[in-house]
Amino acid sequence: MFKSQSSIKSNQITPAGKEKIVLAQLSLTVAFITLAFSSCSTASSYRKLANNRITTVQMGNGDAILAEVKPGNYRTPQAITEFTKKWYTLMLGWSGGETAVKVNGNLTIPANSYAAAQMMDTRLQKAFLTEFSQLVPSVVFSQDNQLKSSAKVRYVSEPLSLSKDTWAINVVADWILFDSATNTETKTVTFNKSITIKAAAIPPRSVVEEANSLQQLIESIRAYGLEIINVEEFEA
Incomplete structure (x- = not known):
């Protein structure tokens, strides 16, 4: 059986619809790139923080201070x-x-x-x-x-x-x-x-x-x- 003309038209995507799909795909791509960049930046920050090796040291009087671990031969x-x-x-x-x-x-x-x-x-x-x-x-x-x-x-x-x-x-x-x-x-x-x-x-x-x-x-x-x-x- 042949489909009616109205049925054929309803299954076709209009130019305006195609444009919306392309824009949506671009938006998703941009969002993915931004998310990937953000993840890389966060990972880099964590690595930098880990390399700095900042730790908390408690003094004899009970005070806690932040200290950055340095090599034994480091002098300011x-x-x-x-x-x-x-x-x-x-x-x-x-x-x-x-x-x-x-x-x-x-x-x-x-x-x-x-x-x-x-x-x-x-x-x-x-x-x-x-x-x-x-x-x-x-x-x-x-x-x-x-x-x-x-x-x-x-x-x-x-x-x-x-x-x-x-x-x-x-x-x-x-x-x-x-x-x-x-x-x-x-x-x-x-x-x-x-x-x-x-x-x-x-x-x-x-x-x-x-x-x-x-x-x-x-x-x-x-x-x-x-x-x-x-x-x-x-x-x-």
């Missing part, structure tokens, strides 16, 4: 700069009647300077202390001496990364010898040094109930987990 530029400044303060900070430390049986070094030298690579210590001892006036070890020594750090450069655990930093510091008896500066020596610093093991924090100020200062400097492996002149 601020830590390197502060370590350098405090090291200079310790090396050049002493006063009259200073405790003398004998090195190799013939070198006499102020106790503070000797403590600072312990934060240097052992191969560097001997040469540095030999040179430094020539600058220390012998009178500083007498009980009636009123000569005081201090450091004035005038310039510290941004740490320059040499490797994953080694940095170079330039320092300009004045070493000032002050005579309390006459209230005058007796000597000023300017150090222009390029220092190479390397990450070291961070020692566990020890609790010393009756620690003196020198012990506390040494512990605070060691906490940076850095050591000096080279000291050389540089032109400012």
Whole structure:
């Protein structure tokens, strides 16, 4: 049997209908691409967050802080700069009647300077202390001496990364010898040094109930987990 003309017309898609179908297909395609892009972005964000390895750490007093996990040899530029400044303060900070430390049986070094030298690579210590001892006036070890020594750090450069655990930093510091008896500066020596610093093991924090100020200062400097492996002149 033949279908009627009206039945044939009802099964045909009009041009307007075809256009709507195409638009619908395009909309679905765009929606799928957008969804795929969004999924990729979310996955990338999760991967980045996982790589950052941000975790929560609870302090001894109960406070919880966010901490980002870093390699053991990571040190911030601020830590390197502060370590350098405090090291200079310790090396050049002493006063009259200073405790003398004998090195190799013939070198006499102020106790503070000797403590600072312990934060240097052992191969560097001997040469540095030999040179430094020539600058220390012998009178500083007498009980009636009123000569005081201090450091004035005038310039510290941004740490320059040499490797994953080694940095170079330039320092300009004045070493000032002050005579309390006459209230005058007796000597000023300017150090222009390029220092190479390397990450070291961070020692566990020890609790010393009756620690003196020198012990506390040494512990605070060691906490940076850095050591000096080279000291050389540089032109400012």
